[in-house]
Amino acid sequence: MASVLQPRVHGEHPAIVPPSVGGVRLHRHPQAATYHRAMPPAAPRRFTMFTVLLTALATGALVLLALNFTAGEKKVQQQLPRLYNTAHPQFERALGSLLGPGIVGGNAVTELLNGDQIFPPMLAAIKSAQKSVTFETYIYWSGDIGKQFADALSERARAGVPVHVLLDWVGSAKMEESYLAEMKAAGVQIEKFHKPHWYNLARLNNRTHRKLLVVDGQVGFTGGVGIAPEWTGHAQDPNHWRDSHYLVRGPVVAQMQATFLDNWLKVTGKVLHGEAYFPAIAQDPPVGMQKAQMFSSSPSSGSESMQLMYHLAITAAERSIDLSVAYFVPDELTHKLLMDALARGVRLRLVTPGEHTDTETVKAASRATWGPLLQAGAEIYEYTPTMYHCKVMIVDQLLVSVGSTNFDNRSFRLNDEANLNVYDAAFAQRQTQVFEDDIERSRRVTYQAWLDRPLREKAHEKLTALLRSQL
DSSP, X not given: OOOEEOOOOTTOOXXXXXXXXXXXXXXXXXXXXXXXXXXXXXXXXHHHHHHHHHHHHHXXXXXXXXXXXXOSSOOOOOOOOOOOOTTSHHHHHIIIIIISSOOEEEEEEEEEEHHHHHHHHXXXXXXXXXXXXXXXXXXXXXXXXXXXXXXXXXXXXXXXXOEEEEEETTTTXXXXXXXXXXXXXXXXXXXXXXXXXXXXXXXXXXXXXXXXXXXXXXXXXXXXXXXXXXXXXXXXSTTXXXXXXXXXXXXXXXXXXXXXXXXXXXXXOOOOOSTTTSOOOOOSSOSOOEEEEEEEEOTTSOTHHHHHHHHHHHHHOSSEEEEEESSEEOOHHHHHHHHHHHXXXXXXXXXXXXXXXXXXXXXXXXXXXXXXXXHTTOEEEEEOSSOBOOEEEEETTTEEEEESOOEEHIIIIISBEEEEEEEOHHHHHHHHHHHHHHHHTEEEEOHHHHHTSOHHHHHHHHHHGGGGGGO
């Protein structure tokens, strides 16, 4: 480093002045021909505070992420011995006492296939309401059908009927604000499930996937349908999906109402009760002969119960299991129970989405599990005309479980779900016919075809294994 020379003064040697770099003076050590840099003052405290704050925020974000990507309860590996079949009285006792609400008789449940059959009776029921309307759904998007529901709900509210609407915050993200404004102006009580607040940030991954409509406490609807254009029509093309919903009358409607009120209470703290919500339902004569129960689950109160209900039904199966599954990603234990059923001679048939799907990730994760099932004799069919969104389980043509629950970890452990279980042979036979009609519109997947699928599909399946707990 060059020195800075001062002018000579009367015979003196030139003075060597310590150089500077960037305004910082360098000093020469007396015993060495080197310079050392004079250090500036310590860094300001605000830099340290900023680092601490940044670290705290990053830690908090990681904690929230971990909490959202794990279920609310510790997972315990179930041990479920097979003690009885579906025809044994103990089967209904287990489902009605061990797991869910009591099974009640005197109900009438009617299947509604696709939007053209589903939406008209739902809208007619809302328009006929005299005492109350309670409505909970996951998907509510923009479009003509969404406007029709907003208009019908608003009209009843203006007429003085208490109308309560619970929408999932994520599932209703595509809903036009004008629909919300119209309903609120009319007096509809609208709430969003798990809308982000500081106190529920750890619960953002828990959504309400339930689909419930109850009118006057007398008539109920449940199933797989969302309020969006995709569910209109009659599954005639890829833009109009295949789905099933169910019209319910009888004492089990009170259980459907209680299921709605469960989440309404969590969100608002308000208890809805009285004649407007739980009227006496005339049973002389009964509206039907079917036995039924409304089964629900939530990470905040028994997230394992829905999965255990499915496991009990699969374990008790003696002859057949038919699954209409929009999303089929069984965990290790569920997969084993299905394999055990096949080993004891139970016929297992699945209808699942084919080329038309709303999520390629779930489809890939699903296909990854098919090999052992196909090799053991399971029949798997891919529905070809359009997206297949049905959620139905039929066991031994005795039990039919319908509702919002998918055959995956998200439904079994992360979401709030609700299923209607119907114990009636005639109803089960009708649903079996619907199932076989869907098979006629599907392509069967063989074990050899599964083995021969392209390498890119296999690679995609391997990647989705990392996300399986969230699917």
